[in-house]
Amino acid sequence: MVEDHDIGISTGAYYELSLGAALLRIAELAPSAEILSLGHHSLLEPINVRVVETAGLPFSVHGPFAHFEFGSRSAAKHRGAIDLHRRHMWVAAELGASLYVVHPDMQRRARRWDQRVADSLERAFEELSALQDEIGLPIAVENMPFDKHSHFIAPGDLDLKGLGLVLDTGHAAMTGTLGDWLNDPLADLRHVHLHDNLGHRDGDRHHPLGTGVIDVEPILEAARRAGASIVLEHKDEASVLASLDHLRSRGLLVRDLG
Amino acid sequence: MSSSRAAAGDASRARLPYSVAVNPPHDIGISSSAHSEVLLPAALERIAAVAPSAEVRSFGLHTLLSRRNRRAALEAGLPCSVHGPFGYTGLGDPSTAARLEALDEQRRHLEAAAEIGATLYLVHPDWRPDPGPRDAAVVAALERSFDALREMQVETGVPIVVENMPGAGCSHLTAPGDLDLRGLGFALDVGHAAISGTLDAFLAAPLPELRHVHLHSNAGFGDLGDPHLPLGAGVVDAAAVLAAARAAGASIVLELDDADDVAASLTYLRGRGLIA
Numbered sequence: 335m336v337e338d339h340d341i342g343i344s345t346g347a348y349y350e351l352s353l354g355a356a357l358l359r360i361a362e363l364a365p366s367a368e369i370l371s372l373g374h375h376s377l378l379e380p381i382n383v384r385v386v387e388t389a390g391l392p393f394s395v396h397g398p399f400a401h402f403e404f405g406s407r408s409a410a411k412h413r414g415a416i417d418l419h420r421r422h423m424w425v426a427a428e429l430g431a432s433l434y435v436v437h438p439d440m441q442r443r444a445r446r447w448d449q450r451v452a453d454s455l456e457r458a459f460e461e462l463s464a465l466q467d468e469i470g471l472p473i474a475v476e477n478m479p480f481d482k483h484s485h486f487i488a489p490g491d492l493d494l495k496g497l498g499l500v501l502d503t504g505h506a507a508m509t510g511t512l513g514d515w516l517n518d519p520l521a522d523l524r525h526v527h528l529h530d531n532l533g534h535r536d537g538d539r540h541h542p543l544g545t546g547v548i549d550v551e552p553i554l555e556a557a558r559r560a561g562a563s564i565v566l567e568h569k570d571e572a573s574v575l576a577s578l579d580h581l582r583s584r585g586l587l588v589r590d591l592g
Numbered sequence: 593m594s595s596s597r598a599a600a601g602d603a604s605r606a607r608l609p610y611s612v613a614v615n616p617p618h619d620i621g622i623s624s625s626a627h628s629e630v631l632l633p634a635a636l637e638r639i640a641a642v643a644p645s646a647e648v649r650s651f652g653l654h655t656l657l658s659r660r661n662r663r664a665a666l667e668a669g670l671p672c673s674v675h676g677p678f679g680y681t682g683l684g685d686p687s688t689a690a691r692l693e694a695l696d697e698q699r700r701h702l703e704a705a706a707e708i709g710a711t712l713y714l715v716h717p718d719w720r721p722d723p724g725p726r727d728a729a730v731v732a733a734l735e736r737s738f739d740a741l742r743e744m745q746v747e748t749g750v751p752i753v754v755e756n757m758p759g760a761g762c763s764h765l766t767a768p769g770d771l772d773l774r775g776l777g778f779a780l781d782v783g784h785a786a787i788s789g790t791l792d793a794f795l796a797a798p799l800p801e802l803r804h805v806h807l808h809s810n811a812g813f814g815d816l817g818d819p820h821l822p823l824g825a826g827v828v829d830a831a832a833v834l835a836a837a838r839a840a841g842a843s844i845v846l847e848l849d850d851a852d853d854v855a856a857s858l859t860y861l862r863g864r865g866l867i868a
Contacts, residue, residue, distance in 0.1 A: 363625035447659040481659075490632050510657055510700050513677055517652035519628055534700070547693075 339587045340558075341528070342366035342565040344396065345375050346540075347574045354385040357393075359571065363578065366392040368435070368565045369426075377425040386429045387389030394433040394525065394563060395426040404458060405484075407450050416461050418588065428469040433525055433563060434473045435500050436462065438492065444482035452485050454490060459495040474498035474524040477515065479505040479538045480567070487511060489518035498524030501557075502567070504541075507548050510534045516556050523560040526553060527567040528577065538571045542576035554586055618858075618867035619838075620807070621645035621673065621845040624654050625820075626854045631665040642858060645711075646670050647845045650679040655735070656704035665708040673712045673804065673843060674705035674750075684718030684764060685736035686729040695740050706748040711843065712804060713750045714779050715741065716757065717771065723761025731764055731771065738774035742779065745776065753777035753804045756794070758784040758818045768793050777803035781847070782833050783820060789813040791828070795836045805837040806847040822853040824860035834866050 339397035343364045353375045360367045371377045377395065386393065423434050423556035438455055448462070453506050459475065466473045475497050478484035479497065486492050488511045499521045506512035508531060515521060530546035531539040543550050543566075568574050581587040622643040627635035632654045639646045648665060650656040656665070656674065665672055682694035698715060705713045717734050738754065745752045754776050757763030766770050766788040778801040785791035787810055809826030810819050823830045823846075837844050848854050861867045 447663055449663075451659060481657075485660070488655050488661070489653045490655060490658040490661045492660070493631065510697065511655065513679070513697070514651050514655040514657060517677075519683050 338365075339581075340564060341363065341578075341581070341587065342368055342392075342394070342563065343574055344368040344370055344527075344565050344567040346370045346396075347566075347568045347571050349373070349375070349569075352385075353382045357385065357389045357391055361389070361391050363574065364566075366394070366432075366563070366565075368394045368396055368567070369431075370396045371422050371426070374482075377422055377429070383425060383429065393429075393431055394565065395422065395431045396435040397437075399437050399440070399453070401440035402438060404437070404455055405441050405451060407448070407454055409454075412454055412458050416458060416465070419462065420465060423465060423469050423471055423473075427469045431471060432574050433498075434471050435476055435525065436473060436497075437476050438484060438486040440478050440480070440484045446482075447485065453486055456493050456495060459492070459497050463496040472498055472524060474500040474526065476500035476502050477505050477509075477511070478502075479508040481509050489514050489521060494522070498522045500525040500527060501553075501562075502527040502555055503548055503550075504529040504531050504538060504546075504567075507531055507533055507546065508536060508538060512548070512553075516552065523557065523562045525562050526564045527572075528553070528558045528564060529567050540567060540573065542568065542573045542580065544577070544580035550581065551584065551586060575576065578589060597658050597780060599602075616637060618644065618861075619844060620858070620867060621647055621671075621843065621860070622843050622854055623647040623675065623806075623847040624649050626846075626848050626851050628653065628849075631664075632658075632661045633668070634670040636664060636670055640668060640670050640743045642854065643846075644670075645672065645845075647675055647714075647847070648671045648708075648710075649675045650701045650704065651675070656701060656708065657809070662704055662708050672710055672712065673845065674701070674708075674709060674710040675707075675714045676701045676716075678716040678719075682718065683715065683864065684730045684734040685740075686727075686733050689735060691733055695737055698741065699744055702744055702748055702750060706750045710750050712777070713752050714755055714804065715752060716755055717763060717765045719757045719763045719812070721762065723759060725761070734764060735772055735774055738772075738776050742775045751777055751803060753779040753783050755779040755806065756784050756790070757781075757789070759816050760785040760788045760790075762816075766790055768797065768799060772800055777801050778803040779806060780837075780842070781806040782828050783808040783810050783818065783826075784812055786826070786828050787815050787818060795832055798836050798840050802837075802842050805833060805842050805844045807833065808847050820847060820849050820853075822848060822856040822860065830861060831866055834861075
């Protein structure tokens with residue numbers, strides 16, 4: 335039987351499995367899933383639609399990345415990225431997803447701050463905000479790792495134009511912005527990705543909680559206070575199990591109904 | 593132009609229908625804390641309309657770890673001091689790991705402050721909500737941190753100042769002589785000093801390290817809520833504070849929580865002839 339807690343698990347930890355098998359594994363450990371809708375877990379695959387319909391597990395959807403399209407100043411590339419999200423969002427909404435996660439831009443090489451890219455991203459957020467209202471599925475934008483590789487690293491970087499915030503705690507630890515995110519009075523915190531690393535000189539490891547610099551307790555407090563959903567986002571099941579053990583040992587796993 | 597012609601010109605301009613009252617410059621900066629609900633570019637624009645300088649609170653929405661915020665600060669063209677992030681123990685944590693983590697955080701914000709040409713960078717020492725006895729381990733940790741900050745001050749060229757905290761026993765820096773600042777400057781927060789009952793002592797013999805002043809008011813000793821009231825609304829004697837700050841050559845910043853309180857404080861200072 336699944337413990338009574340409020341922390342979901344990303345299908346990213348089960349990427350080698352089919353989506354059906356991944357959801358079965360997650361259902362044994364958690365009350366909800368986050369479907370990483372790309373590759374063979376894509377919700378544009380008809381078999382995956384049937385799997386989700388029958389799984390009966392509450393879920394959020396992480397959209398495809400579109401990093402380079404959003405990092406471009408080309409209007410055509412932005413339109414392409416939004417059309418991609420529109421297709422995934424329609425399916426996610428039809429299947430009853432609770433939330434849709436999007437990434438902003440991300441570049442392979444460090445770049446200077448480009449106001450035109452920032453403006454393009456904010457225009458894209460306006461369009462996604464309209465799509466959110468049209469489809470009836472909340473959208474939240476995730477902060478990125480690697481300073482100078484994205485225009486959405488810290489609070490104040492971009493106006494989300496009515497979209498929510500996904501606080502990715504590992505990414506925030508890498509950029510030294512975790513405290514800033516937790517102190518942002520304007521942040522409309524809707525969703526949290528939990529994973530760990532060794533801080534701002536480390537890579538985006540998605541390591542188990544308790545093995546790096548992140549103190550998960552204040553993050554869970556902030557998320558629960560804001561009514562935000564929480565998801566473990568790891569690259570393998572061993573990390574998922576280690577994180578659940580860490581949370582359990584600190585008494586943080588069971589839902590705080592107070 | 594003769595003085596009589598100049599006076600006639602002023603009188604003529606005063607009658608122009610589009611002429612509005614413009615206050616001449618003064619020497620009081622405004623903290624971005626008064627505009628914490630708006631993005632930093634808008635906050636700095638609002639500050640520039642009423643003051644010659646700003647203090648950027650580098651945390652939350654106004655963090656200078658944001659490249660956009662750094663760019664906005666540079667483009668605003670407004671002289672800026674920077675208030676570093678703060679928690680409870682931080683620089684005074686007896687745990688070396690926790691203290692080094694706090695220093696590392698300050699270093700990142702200080703480097704960002706240097707990038708925008710900050711006039712100074714302000715840090716908090718320790719603080720705790722409940723008063724307690726003086727702890728030699730915390731004092732030693734703070735002074736080690738100050739030594740490290742002094743090295744960063746030399747590396748970045750940005751002067752660093754340490755602020756007194758509110759509440760006797762709630763910090764190891766609430767009164768003159770509490771700590772050796774190890775070559776760093778001192779920021780006198782007059783509201784905090786009023787709460788700690790030490791404002792008169794700070795003003796009677798200003799510390800030689802005094803570089804910066806935070807202006808706000810409250811109900812005085814024991815007002816532990818630290819309400820950051822507008823000037824004139826509490827016990828803080830702004831005239832005495834400004835005299836001490838100006839005599840020391842310290843920069844002065846209104847540190848309030850909303851724009852209405854800033855406007856009320858500036859009106860109060862003007863009404864008392866303390867600013868032009």
